Amino acid sequence: MEYVTKGAGLISFSMLVPIITTLLIAFLPERFTKALAFIGSLATFLISLYTLKFLDFSNLSNIYLYENYPIIRELGISYSVGVDGLSEIFYILSTFISFLAIAWSVKDIQIKSRLKEYYAMFLLTTTFLIGVFTAWDLVLFYVFYELTLVPMIFVIGVWGYKLRLYSAYKFFIYIFISSLFLLFGIMILSADSFKQTGHFSAFYPSLITLHLPLNEQIFLFVLFFIAFAVKTPLVPFHTWLPDAHGEAPTAGSVVLAAILLKMGSYAFLRFNIGLFPEAAKHLWLIMVVIGIVTIIYASWMTIAQNNVKRFVAYSSVSHMGFIVAAMFMLNFQGFRASTIEMIAHGFSSAALFMIAGFIYNRLHSFNTKTIAGSVRYMPVFSIIVALTGFSAMGLPAGSSFWGKFLTILSAREHSLTLALLVMVSAFFSAIYMLYFLRNLFLEGKTEGSFLIFTDIRGIKLTVMLSLVVLMFTIGLFPSLFFGIFDASLLKLLNIIGIFKR
Amino acid sequence: MDIRLLLGSTNLYEFKYLMPELSVFFGAFVLFLLDIVMKSSETKKRIFLWISIIFLAVSIFSFSYSRVYFKDVFSGTYTIDTLGMFSKIFEIVLTLLVLPFLHTYMNRKNTFYYEVYYITFLSLLGMMTLSSSYNLIVIYVSLEMVSISFYIMTALFRGSFISKEGAYKYLIIGGISIIIALYGAAFMYAASKSLDIRAIMSSYNNTNAVYLIVGMILFLLAFAIKIGIIPFHFWLPDAYTAAPTPITGFMASAGKLAFFIPLLRLMPYVNQHLYSSWMISVSILAAVTMIIGNALALVQSDIKRLLAYSSIAHSGYILSVLSSNSSMGLKAAIYFVFVYSIMGLGAFLVLSVLEQSEVWDNQIKNIGGLYRNTGFLSISFAMFLFALLGIPPTVGFVGKALVFLGLAIKDIYWLGFVLILATAISTGYYVRLVVLMFMKDVEIHFRPKYDILENVSIGLLVMFTFLLGMFPFVLWNGISNISEFLFKIANLR
Numbered sequence: 005m006e007y008v009t010k011g012a013g014l015i016s017f018s019m020l021v022p023i024i025t026t027l028l029i030a031f032l033p034e035r036f037t038k039a040l041a042f043i044g045s046l047a048t049f050l051i052s053l054y055t056l057k058f059l060d061f062s063n064l065s066n067i068y069l070y071e072n073y074p075i076i077r078e079l080g081i082s083y084s085v086g087v088d089g090l091s092e093i094f095y096i097l098s099t100f101i102s103f104l105a106i107a108w109s110v111k112d113i114q115i116k117s118r119l120k121e122y123y124a125m126f127l128l129t130t131t132f133l134i135g136v137f138t139a140w141d142l143v144l145f146y147v148f149y150e151l152t153l154v155p156m157i158f159v160i161g162v163w164g165y166k167l168r169l170y171s172a173y174k175f176f177i178y179i180f181i182s183s184l185f186l187l188f189g190i191m192i193l194s195a196d197s198f199k200q201t202g203h204f205s206a207f208y209p210s211l212i213t214l215h216l217p218l219n220e221q222i223f224l225f226v227l228f229f230i231a232f233a234v235k236t237p238l239v240p241f242h243t244w245l246p247d248a249h250g251e252a253p254t255a256g257s258v259v260l261a262a263i264l265l266k267m268g269s270y271a272f273l274r275f276n277i278g279l280f281p282e283a284a285k286h287l288w289l290i291m292v293v294i295g296i297v298t299i300i301y302a303s304w305m306t307i308a309q310n311n312v313k314r315f316v317a318y319s320s321v322s323h324m325g326f327i328v329a330a331m332f333m334l335n336f337q338g339f340r341a342s343t344i345e346m347i348a349h350g351f352s353s354a355a356l357f358m359i360a361g362f363i364y365n366r367l368h369s370f371n372t373k374t375i376a377g378s379v380r381y382m383p384v385f386s387i388i389v390a391l392t393g394f395s396a397m398g399l400p401a402g403s404s405f406w407g408k409f410l411t412i413l414s415a416r417e418h419s420l421t422l423a424l425l426v427m428v429s430a431f432f433s434a435i436y437m438l439y440f441l442r443n444l445f446l447e448g449k450t451e452g453s454f455l456i457f458t459d460i461r462g463i464k465l466t467v468m469l470s471l472v473v474l475m476f477t478i479g480l481f482p483s484l485f486f487g488i489f490d491a492s493l494l495k496l497l498n499i500i501g502i503f504k505r
Numbered sequence: 506m507d508i509r510l511l512l513g514s515t516n517l518y519e520f521k522y523l524m525p526e527l528s529v530f531f532g533a534f535v536l537f538l539l540d541i542v543m544k545s546s547e548t549k550k551r552i553f554l555w556i557s558i559i560f561l562a563v564s565i566f567s568f569s570y571s572r573v574y575f576k577d578v579f580s581g582t583y584t585i586d587t588l589g590m591f592s593k594i595f596e597i598v599l600t601l602l603v604l605p606f607l608h609t610y611m612n613r614k615n616t617f618y619y620e621v622y623y624i625t626f627l628s629l630l631g632m633m634t635l636s637s638s639y640n641l642i643v644i645y646v647s648l649e650m651v652s653i654s655f656y657i658m659t660a661l662f663r664g665s666f667i668s669k670e671g672a673y674k675y676l677i678i679g680g681i682s683i684i685i686a687l688y689g690a691a692f693m694y695a696a697s698k699s700l701d702i703r704a705i706m707s708s709y710n711n712t713n714a715v716y717l718i719v720g721m722i723l724f725l726l727a728f729a730i731k732i733g734i735i736p737f738h739f740w741l742p743d744a745y746t747a748a749p750t751p752i753t754g755f756m757a758s759a760g761k762l763a764f765f766i767p768l769l770r771l772m773p774y775v776n777q778h779l780y781s782s783w784m785i786s787v788s789i790l791a792a793v794t795m796i797i798g799n800a801l802a803l804v805q806s807d808i809k810r811l812l813a814y815s816s817i818a819h820s821g822y823i824l825s826v827l828s829s830n831s832s833m834g835l836k837a838a839i840y841f842v843f844v845y846s847i848m849g850l851g852a853f854l855v856l857s858v859l860e861q862s863e864v865w866d867n868q869i870k871n872i873g874g875l876y877r878n879t880g881f882l883s884i885s886f887a888m889f890l891f892a893l894l895g896i897p898p899t900v901g902f903v904g905k906a907l908v909f910l911g912l913a914i915k916d917i918y919w920l921g922f923v924l925i926l927a928t929a930i931s932t933g934y935y936v937r938l939v940v941l942m943f944m945k946d947v948e949i950h951f952r953p954k955y956d957i958l959e960n961v962s963i964g965l966l967v968m969f970t971f972l973l974g975m976f977p978f979v980l981w982n983g984i985s986n987i988s989e990f991l992f993k994i995a996n997l998r
Contacts, residue, residue, distance in 0.1 A: 074978075075976075075977065075978060076977055076978050076981050077978070078981070078982075078985055079910070143906065146897070147897035147898055147902070150896055150897050150902075151896075151897055151898070153896075154891070154896060157936075157939075157940070158943060158944075161940055161943065161944035162943060162944050168944070169940055169944055169945070172940060172944065173936060173937070173940055176932070176936050177929075177932050177933065177936065180894075180896075180932050180936075181925075181928070181929040181932060184925045184928055184929065185925060187905070187906060187909055188909050188913070188921050188922075188924075188925060191906060191909035191910040191912075191913045192909075192913040192918075192921075194910060194913070195910060195913035195914040198914065199914075204910075
């Protein structure tokens, strides 16, 4: 692995831009807030796009834009950020979704009070998310991983709906407690590095060269698993998610579902598999089964919801199950499926939460009975809803198609039974999307009060359209995305070695 | 040691190493005389504040007078070393930060006691001598000096029943702890014919092993009572609630720091013979303290009591890493002691500002919507709470991560999991306070008034909490050297 320092400083700069914007927002009058937040997050997104220029697309497993400043030299803790192909795509995804969330909030009538704090929280989240996806030092990763919690509890707790305090409290407690295991795991890993090499280290590329015995690997794998399984979330640990996502304001749910969940699955891919390959090979079937259980359980729960936001939240859980199951097939197609699904879900869950938020703006209700049939009188919006729904369902040309298809392929490499199991669970996820579309299009009243609604327009239309376009870009030209992260995934595969059951 | 030898070898020349202590002592003396000659007035209040600040500043500057980084003076009864200097500077700075609050707090309560200034100075003197000695007698005397000052300060509002109750409890249990310390010291002296901890601990042999271990554990118990380790903690919540809040902050930060220093000094001398008894006693006490301290804090409805219990739990965190007998463990312990004094003091000081308004009664439900009443105070309070919880990038996070590292390096995994459990319990009450402050509607309307010095003081503490967390090497490099040095000396003997 090489460290390319060309263009170094851009990542830190893009992390600094939202912080500077936050300071400006804090000290300027409130009428500038929206404009400043919009410009700040747009600038961050553009900088993150500009970093593509410094990447060598023929060899994306190197670390580009690499910066390294020691924090505690003696303990091997450093501020080391950089991107390889896998990080880059999440880096851009997080700045993009944060920008969309802020753009959406500009016209969101739910956000009436404490504007300054609201936008400050989103901008800070952007910074921390960039840190999570570009950190190469495990302690630095942990720092940002924890920091994303702080603005998010405020977003949920201050601007959320009825049960917001309970949800914020629950969200924080679940994620904070689980991540303590991660911290302990990192420290044990650092101590192991001391015992083997004579100096402490939390630097990922040097930690993957350690030779840990299998039982130590399994122990650490479990510690890391606890943290990321709650974050991802996998089924026994998922109960914080419907509350947090259901009660957060629209933009908060968008950021939570589209990027914050990806932190967990990204970390599974990067750390659990990269650092403990032997343990991953040992435990892969358990992980796949947990993933499939997550898919099936969450799909059923989705169908049972009568709150459209909780519906979308549970559908996220089911998607995350796909991502984890695909990842722990531990072959190339599995990794690809998992990563493309993470990106696809980033777009589709964002779009679905925005749909829910838009309907709430019109009808002031999330109840599926109340909003049934409501999109019929908003023609443009209804097209967007239909496209999003079909895309998230996994129809060919839709965003989720490649994820599901490649997962089945990768499962087939292990056994036919597993492939069939994955197919059945993919079928469930189609059912709930059809429920969703039927509810919005075919049920409910046929005439009357819905006629007065204005259709989607302006900035919200732009935001939704860009998401829809991107979803279909994934569906139609997946190689655009594969090209970016394949090299990193191959490198991961090298660490694992040849793995066949 | 022969007493004549001790007196004969005292030469005045060595007093130059005691300049910081002497200036604090003279400060106490001057304030005492002034209290006698001056009549009570507004000017006197101001004068007392500024004289104390000046004497403390002189004390800090006098550290630069003698640049000696390791020396035993007065026949080895007093040790000038970097750990001592570091902690003394910290104690003085913490006292400086507390002083403005004392002034306004008593002003608002309409009961001004001038003696609190020189008692603070005397307790500071005790802390300073406690921080820089290996000698059992000196430790004993300074322990008494700090404790007696604390008893008096706890009972400062002598009209209030709670104040008297807390002070009385503190006096009784503190007295018992002193006796136990003396008893342990006697055992150690009998086992080794020496009063110096370094000589005592390295005199281990098969014939005196039992006495030495009994002495060590008794000595440890005495400190456990002083620090507030469960099950010897019963005085602490009452005393902390009873004392005027700035004094509580002073006791929880500088006092705790000073009480921990002898334990930190003892740790490198725990060799492999003594290790198992040390490890068992310390780790069990630590585990019990972390869990029960946090569990008790969770059910409190009074914020001051809650912070008192959280202080107990933090003693447990520090003690837990002391059980890992390694230089990494010592570094983590020293680091955590120092940073706890910053964030603990900050939390109590915020509370002391809030207490100055009449409607405020420290109940948790009243903190609802505090952000609407006072933005600065509630944001700083949230910072301190997050730091106590261990959210990055505050000092509390670095401390907790180092504790985990100290435990991991000696493979004491079970204590690590206990620490996780304890932190999990503590999440409950810290986050509840933050959630109430920022997300609820206003419970009671009031505007706390605070003067510029208080503002500066809280601002500085917030800055320390943040900057030392973001750039931990500032504190770390010093502490790392100190700890390596202590271990090197211990291994030389």
